Amino acid sequence: MFLLHTAPEHADVVARAVVAACRGGAWGSPVQPRLLHTLFGTLLGRDLDFETLAPLPVDEVAAALRSPEERSELIQLMCAVEVLCHPVPRDREASVERWARALGVEERSLVYLRDLAAGEAAKALIDFYRLNWIGDLDHRRPGFDALLKRAGDDALARTVEEDPEIAARWSGLARCPGGSVGRHVFEFYDRRGFAFPGQPGAANESVAQHDWIHVLADYGTTPLGELEVLSFQTTCSRTPGATLGLIGALALFESGVMSASLITPGSTGALSQPGGVERMAEATLRGKACNTDLLDVNFFAIADEPLDALREQFAIPPKSAQVFELDPYGEAQSPD
Numbered sequence: 001m002f003l004l005h006t007a008p009e010h011a012d013v014v015a016r017a018v019v020a021a022c023r024g025g026a027w028g029s030p031v032q033p034r035l036l037h038t039l040f041g042t043l044l045g046r047d048l049d050f051e052t053l054a055p056l057p058v059d060e061v062a063a064a065l066r067s068p069e070e071r072s073e074l075i076q077l078m079c080a081v082e083v084l085c086h087p088v089p090r091d092r093e094a095s096v097e098r099w100a101r102a103l104g105v106e107e108r109s110l111v112y113l114r115d116l117a118a119g120e121a122a123k124a125l126i127d128f129y130r131l132n133w134i135g136d137l138d139h140r141r142p143g144f145d146a147l148l149k150r151a152g153d154d155a156l157a158r159t160v161e162e163d164p165e166i167a168a169r170w171s172g173l174a175r176c177p178g179g180s181v182g183r184h185v186f187e188f189y190d191r192r193g194f195a196f197p198g199q200p201g202a203a204n205e206s207v208a209q210h211d212w213i214h215v216l217a218d219y220g221t222t223p224l225g226e227l228e229v230l231s232f233q234t235t236c237s238r239t240p241g242a243t244l245g246l247i248g249a250l251a252l253f254e255s256g257v258m259s260a261s262l263i264t265p266g267s268t269g270a271l272s273q274p275g276g277v278e279r280m281a282e283a284t285l286r287g288k289a290c291n292t293d294l295l296d297v298n299f300f301a302i303a304d305e306p307l308d309a310l311r312e313q314f315a316i317p318p319k320s321a322q323v324f325e326l327d328p329y330g331e332a333q334s335p336d
Helices: 008-022 031-044 058-064 068-082 090-103 109-117 121-131 133-138 144-151 164-175 181-192 205-217 223-236 242-255 276-289 307-313 321-326
Strands: none
Touching: 008 031, 008 058, 008 068, 008 090, 031 068, 031 276, 058 090, 068 090, 068 109, 068 242, 090 109, 109 121, 109 242, 121 133, 121 242, 133 205, 133 242, 164 181, 181 205, 181 307, 205 223, 205 276, 205 307, 223 242, 223 276, 276 321
């Protein structure tokens, strides 16, 4: 939930709070003020200069932001901003922690941020999967806790034991009608040479839920495409760990402060690409418009439905002409 409940009239308060907690004497990365400027312009209609904006004390912020949802989203935004630094400064991480305590917010992203600031990369990686949307879905799966004990932490993201029934269900999407969401997901896997969930080494079914969203929202699997789909997912979902998924992706694909995940190597500078921050902001706005929590949909029950009809049903707006020009192929882009 990323600026989903923040009222436009509170935009300046939220912006000045982020400056107070995260800027200090200077931003730690040039991407921080650029991204904030673009997000506030796109989502809240405010043209704010985050280089010169005056900080606001926490007591004034607390008086203005009374709803738990607005307070939580403020702390989530602070976490997203801080993870753009490499390394994450200990004093800024401590500052965000203080703000969370003062506002009465318990946010699981703070655990991950604390790990990164302390240089505990291995712990941060496991906490990322344990606490984000993947971990939430994992623990709904029958027998998952026993599997985790048997197979170890890789089970948080990968298929670690062969499951022919799951593999057959996913590969069977090839039989869905042309133009259906299920057939598009099959082609998404086939085009990239991805193994199917249930096949050893593949993503597990919790991670793979996100691949339906890749197809529905029309985002590829480049680093910037992953930031787009996770931005979309964060604002379309009410799953508590959805925002941490985006924060971890920023650490993985922008700052590089998390060098690899359990299923993919990291990279740096995705948002520094031409149009990068604009693509992330638009993805966040498109997810906000979606009327359904797509992390809570049984897509196999609707796999035969036409993709275009589901986009309309879920109120997913099309990409803007500017973003389409930057990325005309989306999820259909063949891997290099």
